[in-house]
Amino acid sequence: MGYSTKIEKDIRDHLDMKWLDFQDRYRRIASKLESGMRLHEKDVETMFQALAEGPLGYEIEQLNTQQNYADYALIDRGLKLAIIEIKSFRLFANDIECPHLQSALVQAARYANRHRTPYIMAFDGETIVLARVDPSNIINVHLAVNIKCDQAPPDLFFFTHYGLFRHPTNVLCAIPYDASEDEGLYKNHHGVKLHYSCFAYVGDIRDKSTWIAPYRNEDGSVDTNRIGHAVNYLLSPGGYRGQKATSQRIPNAATPFVALKLAKAYKEIGKWNKPESLFGFGGKPDPQCLLWTYLYQHGLDDAV
Structure with missing residues (x-):
């Protein structure tokens, strides 16, 4: 042969x-x-x-x-x-x-x-x-x-x-x-059908309860209202509306990947900038500032 x-x-x-x-x-x-x-x-x-x-x-x-x-x-x-x-x-x-x-x-x-x-x-x-x-x-x-x-x-x-x-x-x-058109790849969130890629973290694609922190719109564009909420849920000490990501919801090992995903979304809409100071000046940090600080501390700010 x-x-x-x-x-x-x-x-x-x-x-x-x-x-x-x-x-x-x-x-x-x-x-x-x-x-x-x-x-x-x-x-x-x-x-x-x-x-x-x-x-x-x-x-x-x-x-x-x-x-x-x-x-x-x-x-x-x-x-x-x-x-x-x-x-x-x-x-x-x-x-x-x-x-x-x-x-x-x-x-x-x-x-x-x-x-x-x-x-x-x-x-x-x-x-x-x-x-x-x-x-x-x-x-x-x-x-x-x-x-x-x-x-x-x-x-x-x-x-x-x-x-x-x-x-x-x-x-x-x-x-x-x-x-x-695959319903298994979408989740209804507040009356809107979102693709799994619209969520900052997807634990198990089969279990939609593990699709966490929506940050994109139905058409795939960045949701400028929700992206800050997603960052606060992930990183802010106070979370978002009192709810904060735990290691059971978003494993610690996944946090850098989720953070990078959100940072690239900020860059996509032209709002990714180095803050004047880390953590602001005594007030609650802006979500984008908080996200930049996290990536900077982990040596990932240049990866965005």
């Missing part, structure tokens, strides 16, 4: 070399079925980890679990390659038009929207699917590979780090998906 590059040959050789070990692990996990037990989604996750870290050749640190509540995110040096959605064993029934598969891909697309990556995968322990969310409001399914076989399927190459961007462009099926 001819290969386009030496890298492709090495990766395909790795797939073949690791396949028997993977199949051995796969059979041991699936052996529960022979005892009359059912496989749970956690078992399918174990199968995926074995596939990803074995034949597909991903390093452990590239396989991020529960990344912003996607089941998995494939990340290489901070570059988000793909989002993976895991479902219960054989849920897709080897059918690319199965409603369960299409639902899983829509769910993955929702997470991919937050991660700003177009590639998504779905896996049910028997079939692994590769799709791409295109700007034309379509999820295009490019590959569906059954992994229950004695030899490594050739198309698994396109699920590797190197092969992902070289996948066939033919479309097996297309699923309509318009993120702008």
